[in-house]
């Protein structure tokens with residue numbers, strides 16, 4: 001391939017402290033030179049193809065360290081109940097959606113939050129049956145930890161009055177013992193295994209276009225083995241346009257070990273990631289594992305989805321087989337136990353373990369994370385979405401919550417992502433949340449716990465190089481320098497010159513992955 005020179009740009013290389021470069025030469029998939037236009041054209045030699053970026057600001061491509069791309073892809077064509085304000089409104093949307101589906105198809109969607117409904121009552125399966133009696137429906141709540149299913153879905157999953165509650169989950173029942181259709185945590189797993197899209201490859205092909213348009217060039221995917229298979233098919237067909245670091249679901253750990261899968265295996269387009277393990281639930285479902293009761297719910301300290309001894313056994317089993325571990329932990333007790341478990345397993349050279357979300361920690365645990373080299377994989381928009389919930393449910397707890405500043409101060413490596421489809425995958429929304437700690441309407445003024453805010457440079461780094469570090473790819477991605485992958489974006493708003501409010505509205509003009517323009521705004 002001939003050499004290309006991308007020129008006429010303010011290139012923030014991510015190398016820290018250096019003034020913006022003007023041009024970059026790309027040879028194949030990698031950067032050949034980065035610097036002034038004269039330096040770069042000299043390095044590129046005569047005959048290089050010139051591509052003008054019209055004076056735009058350029059950044060390393062964003063890397064989402066925690067995204068469910070299969071679920072996100074499904075959500076693009078699914079019913080979205082996030083802004084619904086009553087049960088009737090939710091049912092009307094489900095009914096309209098069901099009318100468009102083929103017989104036997106799953107109705108995908110969810111993101112409901114009955115706490116915000118008028119009246120705020122938990123829904124049941126009979127309500128769903130009234131608008132969708134035949135198609136199976138199972139709708140995860142906004143935090144994904146509670147599922148609202150209809151009778152057809154429960155029948156398919158074999159869940160009835162005689163089904164015992166699984167370890168780490170609850171089948172909510174009425175006075176006569178019949179399931180109401182509300183399934184918490186592990187109780188919903190049998191349904192999730194059934195909810196497979198027949199056309200995931202097509203959905204992912206469409207979803208990657210959306211992600212590229214948002215400025216994402218790499219993802220750590222947290223979804224299942226069907227998603228892995230679909231990505232491998234896309235790659236083999238030459239249709240994969242963004243780079244994938246693919247996690248292994250906990251239930252597939254043994255199968256992955258048996259086939260010799262190891263973290264880091266693969267190439268720059270598709271690499272095996274860590275095994276994903278759950279240690280607790282989530283705040284919105286009152287299932288994150290806390291040291292003290294939720295305010296107003298004496299005795300309820302959440303759910304330990306995986307008991308401590310099992311965490312230790314899983315961690316050592318995975319690490320012994322060369323597989324890094326990424327553990328979901330939201331509550332302070334969950335985070336404490338996960339850190340203890342990593343400590344108990346001891347050093348595992350070459351493997352970077354992580355905590356996913358790391359939302360509420362005992363203040364003393366931040367330094368332990370740093371000392372043990374545990375990466376904090378966090379999602380800034382979760383913080384601003386959760387402000388009211390934290391103020392209400394965790395009032396009086398002594399916690400370091402969404403403590404990005406505290407983590408950087410003690411040396412914890414931060415990797416940012418979105419957890420889409422829980423939140424929108426727009427990385428500029430993450431930058432805005434990280435530097436302001438306000439909602440997009442500017443509240444609360446001055447930011448929530450503003451001492452934990454980051455600078456724009458720190459936020460950009462966590463969403464680019466930080467995510468690459470979590471994947472062991474910091475020598476390939478996240479910095480625009482000779483020898484690194486030519487993954488970058490040109491944007492209409494320079495985040496280092498403009499206000500956070502302007503950065504939030506950034507439009508990505510051009511997305512380049514592996515030296516090729518994969519998406520251009522028209």
Ligand SMILES: [Zn+2]
Nearest residue numbers: 066068222419
């Ligand atoms: Zn997630």
